[in-house]
Amino acid sequence: MSSDYFFKKWKTTLARLDEIVEIDSFLQESKAYDKTLCGASERLSGILARYIVVFNEALDCKQHNAQVQKIPFMENVVHAVSERILELKHELRKLDGSNYQFLANGMKTHRVTPNDVEFIGVPDETPRSEVLDDKLKEIFKAVKEEKERIRLENKEEINCWWDADDEEEEDIKMEEVKEKLTEEELKIREMAALIKAHERSRQCIRMRTKTKQQRARWVKELNGTLPPPARVELRERAANLIQMATRIYFKQKRTNIDQCHRDELLGVQYCEPPKMKAKAGSNELKYYWTEMRKKYMKHRRISFENLKQKYSTEVTAELKEYYRDVIRDWFYSWFQEIQYFHDIPKETDGGIVPIIKDEIPSPVVWLEEHKKALEQQKANKGKSAQELKFAKQEAKREQMLQKREEQMKLKLQAQMMKKLLKNPNQHPGYHYPISQKLTHIVEAMEEYHKYWDELDDTEVKTVKEKFIKDLDVSDACKEVKIEVSNYVYEDMTEELKLLKTALKTDYLNMGEKMLEPLKEKSKKKRKKKKKLQATISEHIYEQLQKLAMEDILKEYKRTSLEDFLGDHNLVGDDIRCNYGQALPFAGETRSVWWERCREVIRGKRKVLIVGPKGSAKTILVHALASLNDAALFEIDPCKMPGILISAVYLQSLVATITKCAQVVQPSVIYIRNVHRLYYIKTPTEIADINISLLNHYLVKKLCKRFNKTDKVTVIGTCVEPWLAKTKLVKQFPVTVLVPDTSYATVYNILYDWVTNDHSVPNDLNIQCLARALQGYSFGYIKECLKNFLSPERIVHIGAHGLKPVDVYNFILDDNRETKVDYSKYMKWYMNKTAWGMKEKKHQQEQLQFKAALDKYAEAMKKKKSKGGVKTASSK
Structure with a gap:
């Protein structure tokens, strides 16, 4: 696919985004009103569907973008749209009281199909360093070779143990097995051989017949006995007949193809051979665009360094002198006005840049603030440290009281709104919610239009791919100026010290007191974020190799969300409108799982997947790891031999996994059958295993070892949740229920x-x-x-x-x-999980409201009928 295609697609995507933002802002400004919950939910779901369509198109353009300077601007747009999607999902959850959203009616309103609202990826891309990737590939390759070598050695050892007598016995046994296999498969092999023989004889007869006929024709032609060709009129008539028959045939074929396409759209059946999905091709295409961007980024970096070096050699001397003159003039103006020299801001506060930009207050204003601060210090001078501490605490208490009062007001308003929502006579309806994320989309769009609109109109090749050299000139100049300002900062701080010592001696000679700077409060040192290791030490390399040998570090198959097969529930919103319980299908599960996928690089997360055995839970895990290019660590407590289950072994195993997961993050730790560690009543088959010890180390200790900022997601799978304790849901606060296998x-x-x-x-x-x-x-x-x-x-x-x-x-x-008896899973989900209990409560409230509405309607009907009777009797 050419860069020109994605360039045009990006322009149309921006136009669609402008359109949906205009509709969204109009609904907020006009405070769109809906009388019923279904109407409000349908309006929000339609806007959400439109945003998802735009998000998919924008993300596709960003992933296939070949213009490296556009990437930050495109990323801002994609991030802003994803934030608005999450906000709309949150609003729908408040309306429907459920974790799942059904968008069918909203999609119909905006002419969007279910395929359009399928998320194709996550907005964030934090690729692991190339060095780490190469090391992981090297580890997997070495482990494969080692396992193959061990298998061959074991085979040779087994062969070496055979003696002559054993060999004869083994040969007899092998012959008996072969005879048995031959008897079982004799008919199949005979039939397969017969089919092959028929096919070969058919081809051979056809070839020989064709040769024989051709030679007979040649003999007749040489002997002059070959009949002459037909007349031209007959040949023309024959050609016309063939054309007519062929046209009728192809017309009927086109009709059949149209009917097949219609049947496929209706879901009735398909008549043509279905086409293969080119999943491998898509991965290859993605890799191609990634490598192209890397190449262009490398060329741009070289060009940028050349520009920077060229500009630095030309203007460095002049810039130094200019900056020195500006700082000296600033010193002079301060001395002239208040006979004092202000300190140069520290490097962390910008250095000399605020002085050049004139962002520091004037000497007169500074002097007034200085006097006020001195008076405050004098007022607090007589107070003890304990009194000052009590004063601060009192101020904090007042702030807390104000916040509590505001929260109580909001709580009372919410309670009043709930009461009104339960009363059919005083129901206020539903207004379109005000968005706090829409401004981010507008800002991102304005920033893009400001820098790129004029360039996009030119449609020059460098606007579509590679980079524009002129745009890097300003950035190169900026970096050179920052480097020069840092150099001048060191010189001018030394000069300032000399000026201050000279000023101090002048004040001493005149017998006056010089202004003293206020004591700045020592700022708390922020903890430095640990930088991710770009390389792997020998010790970590050995540990990773050991985990790979034990099948804990897995090389998984690249999977997408589409591999979790299933459609959307197209009548879910109608069922909710009729006060029923709507079950989510695979489409709604994929939408919820997309949120979990985008959270991988945002810090530590814990997720529980609940579903029957063989319900594609592993596919969801692999899709999450694939979308984030994460390393996968798989732990199965059932496969651990009882001999190794000890505190020393588990402690070292957990320490190894956590250290390796932090080094190669983003990482996913997949704990299979985690419900077996939380059994209410331990089954007899695993009574000998110390489950409490496994639970303590493989879940509690493992999760505590990670920081909140670590890009690690711990996923547990559960097959029989009703047999587990409630601690399981507390340990994994986010629960995703896999849907039943529908039609x-x-x-x-x-x-x-x-x-x-x-x-x-x-x-x-x-x-x-x-x-x-x-x-x-x-x-x-x-x-x-x-x-x-x-x-x-x-x-x-x-x-x-x-x-x-x-x-x-x-x-x-x-x-x-x-x-599968899926009702057990639904019952557990509704009674034990947070979202299940919310959905159950919301459904009960809706049924109560329906009963109150029917009662009110019946009362009004009786009132009208009584009024009608009275008026008739009076006449």
């Missing part, structure tokens, strides 16, 4: 199965099969479909075709797993 999810699995496996016929009726298989877990359906295509069945499908009943009967005959 849409199963349909997508079957569609991918038919798409990717060519042995399955394209005309298989997967609609009825998806209806029958809904309720089985995601992973179980995939595994059964994989096991279904045995060699015998592939040959049978090629000869007799495939019916949905064959697949359904195969799954029914497999007794390993039954349909």
Whole structure:
């Protein structure tokens, strides 16, 4: 894809963003009003859907942008839009009382499709250093080679233990196994060989027949016995007939294709062979654009350094003299007005830059403030340190009381609003909420238009890709001036010391007292942020290699949010409007999980994923790690041997994981089956294992070792939450419930199965099969479909075709797993999690309001009927 395409797309995206911002600001200024909760929710969801569409387009343009100087401006726009999306999600959560948003009615209003509101990525990109990436790749490669070497050594050792007698016995056993396998697979191999023989003979006969016919024609032509060609009139008639038949055929073909496209849009069936998804191509394309930007950034850095060096050699001497003259004039003006020299601001406060910009107050103003401060010091001079401390505490108490009064007023207003919302006669309705993030979008857009509008209109090649050299001139000059000002700062501080000593001696000679500077309060030293290590020490390298050998540090498959298959619940908002409980589907889960993905680089987070076994929880974890390019550490307490479970081993393991995760952050720590560490009643099969010790180190100690600023996310998965203690939810405050496998999810699995496996016929009726298989877990359906295509069945499908009943009967005959009872998960979610309890309470309040509304309507109806009877009798 060319840079010209994304350049034009970015311009159209900005135009769409301007349009939606205008609508959003108009709704806020006009204070748009809705009588019902559904109306207010639909209005907000429509605006949210429009913002998501613009966010996806802007993020796509930013990721494929080849103009390196535009990147900061584009990032500001993308960040501002993502903040507004989160704000709208928060407002919808307050309205609906649920963690999930259903956008179907809002999407219809703004003509947006469900595919348009799928998030394609996260706004922040903090790539790990190239050195760390190379080291991790080197570790994974070395571990693979080491595991292969160990496997081969073990194989050789096993072979070495065989004696001659053992070898004979083993050969006999191998022959018996081969004979058994041959008997079992004899029919399949015979049928496959027969099909191959038929195909080869058909091709051979066709080739020989063609050669024979060609030679016979040549013989007739040489002998002169070949009949003459048909007349021109007959050939023209034949050509016309062929053209007419071909036109009719292709017309019917186009009609069938249109009908197929219509059926696919309606979700009925598809007739054409489905196209393969080019997921690998997208990753390659992303890598291509990343490498291109790196190359352009490198060229720009070299050009910038050359400009800076050139400007520095030309103006450094002049700038030094100019800055010295400005500072000396400033000293002179202070001495002339108040016979005092003000200190030069410290380097942390800007150095000589505030003096040059004239940001320091004038000598007269400073002198008045100085006198007031001296009077305050004199007033406080007689007071003890304890009295001053009490005065400060009293001032803080007054501020706290004022804040509490304001909070109480807001609380009373909220309680009054709740009472009004429960009364149908006095219901105030819903106003469109005022946004605090919309100004960020406007500022980001104004900044972009200010710097780039004129350049974009020119459509020069350097505006679309690479960089514009002239734009770097001002930045190079700025950096040179800062370097010169730092050099002048050191000289002028020495000169100021000489001036102050001379001024002090003058005051002593005249017998007067010089102004003394006020004692500045010592500022608390801020803790320096730990810089991330750009390299790995030998000790950390060995620890990472050890974790990789133990399968704790994982090399995962790159995954996107789209791999979590399933559609949106298109009737969820209608169900809520009818006071029912709407279940989120995979589409709503992906939207909520996107929020968790963008939080990885914002500090330590803890997330709990709850769902049945094989419900694609690992896909969500891999998608989160892939979008943030994070290192994945996987811990499974069930796979730990009981011999190793001791305090010493677990302490060293936790210390190793935390240290390595901090070095290679952003990192994701994936704890499988964490509910087994919180069992209310320990099962008999794991009664020998010290679960409390595992819980103490693998959860509590592990989470406490990270700082709030560490880009580490700890994710726990839970299969049977009702068997665990409530401490599990307290330890993981954010809970994401994986949805049940609905018809849409199963349909997508079957569609991918038919798409990717060519042995399955394209005309298989997967609609009825998806209806029958809904309720089985995601992973179980995939595994059964994989096991279904045995060699015998592939040959049978090629000869007799495939019916949905064959697949359904195969799954029914497999007794390993039954349909999931999803009501248990919903019951636990509603009773134990924070968002579940909020949703349950909100639904009860809505049902109470509906009952009050019906009662009020009935009373009004009776009142009208009584009034009508009275008027009739009076007449």
